[in-house]
Amino acid sequence: MAKKKSESAGKAESQKSAVASKFGKRYAAAMAQVDMNKSYKLEEAFELVCKIAGAKFDETIDASFNLGVDTKQGDQQVRGAVVLPHGTGKKLKIAVVAKGDKAKEAEAAGADIVGADDLIERIQGGFLDFDKLIATPDMMVAISKVGKILGPRDLMPNPKLGTVTLDVTKAINEQRKGKVEYRAEKAGIVHVKVGKKSFGAEKLKDNFLSVAGALLRAKPPTSKGTYIQAITIASTMSPGIKLDVSDATSGAN
Numbered sequence: 308m309a310k311k312k313s314e315s316a317g318k319a320e321s322q323k324s325a326v327a328s329k330f331g332k333r334y335a336a337a338m339a340q341v342d343m344n345k346s347y348k349l350e351e352a353f354e355l356v357c358k359i360a361g362a363k364f365d366e367t368i369d370a371s372f373n374l375g376v377d378t379k380q381g382d383q384q385v386r387g388a389v390v391l392p393h394g395t396g397k398k399l400k401i402a403v404v405a406k407g408d409k410a411k412e413a414e415a416a417g418a419d420i421v422g423a424d425d426l427i428e429r430i431q432g433g434f435l436d437f438d439k440l441i442a443t444p445d446m447m448v449a450i451s452k453v454g455k456i457l458g459p460r461d462l463m464p465n466p467k468l469g470t471v472t473l474d475v476t477k478a479i480n481e482q483r484k485g486k487v488e489y490r491a492e493k494a495g496i497v498h499v500k501v502g503k504k505s506f507g508a509e510k511l512k513d514n515f516l517s518v519a520g521a522l523l524r525a526k527p528p529t530s531k532g533t534y535i536q537a538i539t540i541a542s543t544m545s546p547g548i549k550l551d552v553s554d555a556t557s558g559a560n
Contacts, residue, residue: 403421
């Protein structure tokens with residue numbers, strides 16, 4: 308047993324050395340503080356990720372969830388959105404496609420760009436200077452013309468994400484507060500931004516628990532076995548920190 312632990316520790320140190328030589332001294336210094344064989348408790352993990360995020364800019368903190376789903380099955384798709392209690396730390400430029408009173412409502416709610424067919428024509432011409440696109444249901448047929456442009460950039464409005472709605476004021480407010488979308492990739496992995504280093508460990512933890520709760524509620528009924536198999540958090544410029552899944556999801560809301 309002692310020999311196996313020694314071999315495991317030696318392998319981890321070798322991996323650290325190899326990665327350090329590839330990514331530089333700052334990454335090496337961060338990696339030296341992470342035990343690659345440990346699954347961290349939630350509070351300790353967020354304190355550590357803030358400590359090792361040493362870039363000169365305010366690094367984004369990401370959470371990655373490895374889900375036990377088969378995304379090839381139509382009934383095991385995991386996709387949705389959740390409003391983070393402390394926001395994302397990013398100011399979004401919001402565009403709304405609507406007509407008449409709904410266009411006026413969007414303007415009153417603080418949308419940065421409001422238009423109808425004219426805005427769709429601009430998008431056809433290559434205009435994509437916005438972060439989120441909200442639309443009323445009656446405009447979706449027209450928007451489908453630019454689906455091939457919006458889809459690959461994750462800008463296509465979707466009723467499941469709350470971006471196709473008659474309540475444009477609510478949709479705009481949610482985006483301003485910090486609504487994030489999540490979607491399981493082919494391998495069943497979900498990547499979600501949970502804030503900035505400057506938020507501090509407590510706020511980041513609150514945001515994380517909101518995402519974890521949304522994912523738990525989104526579990527497909529047909530998913531068998533362990534649903535959340537692994538969780539890792541990392542800043543933009545630092546190595547991943549493995550979480551204790553049971554501890555990390557116990558306080559999910």
